[in-house]
Amino acid sequence: MIRLELSGEHTRLHSTLCGQCPQGPAGCCVSPPELDWTDVGRIASLGGRAWLLEQIAAGNLLPVSRGLQLRRVRKREERSAPRRSKCVYHGPRGCTVAAERRAATCNYFLCEDAFAERLDGQADPASAAARRAHALLREVYGRWDRELAEAVAARPEGPSWDAAFLDWLGAEFERLSGAARDELAALSAPG
Numbered sequence: 001m002i003r004l005e006l007s008g009e010h011t012r013l014h015s016t017l018c019g020q021c022p023q024g025p026a027g028c029c030v031s032p033p034e035l036d037w038t039d040v041g042r043i044a045s046l047g048g049r050a051w052l053l054e055q056i057a058a059g060n061l062l063p064v065s066r067g068l069q070l071r072r073v074r075k076r077e078e079r080s081a082p083r084r085s086k087c088v089y090h091g092p093r094g095c096t097v098a099a100e101r102r103a104a105t106c107n108y109f110l111c112e113d114a115f116a117e118r119l120d121g122q123a124d125p126a127s128a129a130a131r132r133a134h135a136l137l138r139e140v141y142g143r144w145d146r147e148l149a150e151a152v153a154a155r156p157e158g159p160s161w162d163a164a165f166l167d168w169l170g171a172e173f174e175r176l177s178g179a180a181r182d183e184l185a186a187l188s189a190p191g
Contacts, residue, residue: 013133034068042104144180
């Protein structure tokens, strides 16, 4: 079953399949997305600046040209299982990071298996709305990230990875999301 938490740019999609992922216990967390500029700005705007700085200092978030890369670690899901690389934040019960600290992709991505028919052969009534939400969020976040990448590149000092830079990125995210309120309202509109 698919469940949507509609909340504009903070919309989250859930599927019961994720807890029993056919790809293995770590599921898509074996290849976590980067925190792109938009993600870093969103996290900072939601009060996560100190957390970002702590995680960068701890080496769990690594500065890269497009934002921050999530460190991958080799762990066993079960004692007899082979060690697999996966997101540093993936624990035995899934993600250990609050939704406001995750990459937006982690909040709105569902694999094609999750969109498939239910076990009773019927289409999941939430599937069409979830696909629309996913497509809109992907398009909006992609556009915002291109704009933020240009703005970061235009800064003479580049990304300084300090409180002032994160505050600036958070304010830029708020500006972009505020300008897109009407567009994001489509997430709450009936199909």
